[in-house]
Amino acid sequence: MNMSPFRATLIFALAMLSLAAPSSAQQQAAPAPQQAPALAQPQPPAIPAQAAPTVQAPAPSAVVPSAPAALASDATATPADNGSRSLKSTTVALRELSPWSMFMSADIIVKAVMVGLAFASLVTWTVFIAKMIELSVIQRKLRAALARISDARSLADAQFALGAKASVLSSLLAAAMREARLSAGISSDSGIKERAASSFAEIVRAEARRIRLGMGLLATIGATSPFVGLFGTVWGIMNSFIGISKSQTTNLAVVAPGIAEALLATAIGLVAAIPAVIIYNHFTRVTKGYLELVSRASGAAGRLLSRDLDRTHVGTHSRAAAE
Template sequence: MNPTDATTQAATNGTDAALNAMAAGPDLSAVGLFLHADWVGKLVIILLVLASVICWAIVIEKAVLFRRLGAQVKHLVSAAAPGAGPAAAATPQGEELAAQVLRAGAREWREGRDHDESRAEYRYRIEHTMRGTIAALMRRAEPGLPFLATTGAVAPFVGLFGTVWGIMRSFASIAQSNDTSLAVVAPGIAEALFATAIGLAAAIPAVIAYNRLTVRLSKMRQVANGAASDLASGLSRRPPATSHGAPVHARAHAAAE
């Protein structure tokens, strides 16, 4: 084959490839839409995908953490159950929720009731200490939840911004080409709407997860506070008093150890 024929054959192959590409139409897959977008559209999509990944990581972490917290709350409820007795005020080891709450209540119980302090005030002091410990530990489970709420509220608007920007860019290209056929308009519109779809895909799971996690955390807090109230009520019925020469709180300390 001489050089002229080779050149002609290469040109023919290039023309056939271009015609096949035109016949196949533009690439409307997710990857194709992303690659065809300009730097603003790509930045919007990257931010939304990154936010979605972070949200799923938070959801998985909170699911594991809340399962562990739920088990600790059940332990606290069992310690406050009727018939648990003074042993519920023992000093368990560890840094879990139930252990810390029981230690806080036992500490106030062992200090005893002041001479001018009523049983109701004594009970309130024990309960207030345990509730404070519960609130502090529950607050440790909250980080990450505001990010879910923010993503659920902001992600649709970020996607909408990408859509508006893409439509403006598409209209500008239509004006330059002077061609309003559907084949010319469709790729730009699809690229613009892709940003909104990504925004909704990031926002909807974030909103659902935030609502479920906050409700679950609130229920665990209520159950733990109820157990603290029951524990305080039971402990306050055994106020320190001298019996056979030994204060009750001293005997409780010995029993706890």
């Protein structure tokens, strides 16, 4: 097939252009990977706010911390929290200091002091009840006896009026009649009255000693109980200081129990002493009033003896005059 030179040249040019086009494209595409990192990354499409899922936190009451979490919370506690906890524990310990617990935890010496003071207080109230009953009964009986013999003309009439009831007045009348009988035939009335007055004084002193029975015990308790309680206090404070030195701390939970036990001994001493002193003073006044009644009875017996002596002398003179 015959081609013209022009057509052959054109075909050759087109073939060369088709071969050169891929190589140039490869040369232009090669630097592209080096420039790719500098290009901005494409951002994902933004999610609308309303479409974002909402996550609800669990309720605080439903959260139960595990043991390691609790330990971590204790480790991360602040000094203020630790101070408040120690203050609460100290307050609870102080509230447990009842009198019975303090007594049970006290030293044996302090316990002995407290028991002794409690027994002394029991004795005080026993004496008070017994003496109140005794004094009220004997005062009433003596007043009634004095009222019965107020119109008696002789010792025999007075004894008949009293009957077989035993009292200090009946003892005085019996002593007067015994002295009159033993002094029969003696003309000295003053000697008889003096001897009878001596017998009356002995009876009055014996009655005073009897009615004051237990008063000395009250005086002893009232005078010594505060000092016994103070001894228990000193001993308890000594033990407290020894405990402080051993524990090497001045914490209130360590110091307070020993001091409270010591002060409890003093309190029991005052509880035993104050009523004893008051009761002693009360019985001193009541006893004085009763002894005044006894003195009145002694005077009544002396007057009746004097009447009998005068009546005897009058009868003797009358018989002598008749003879």
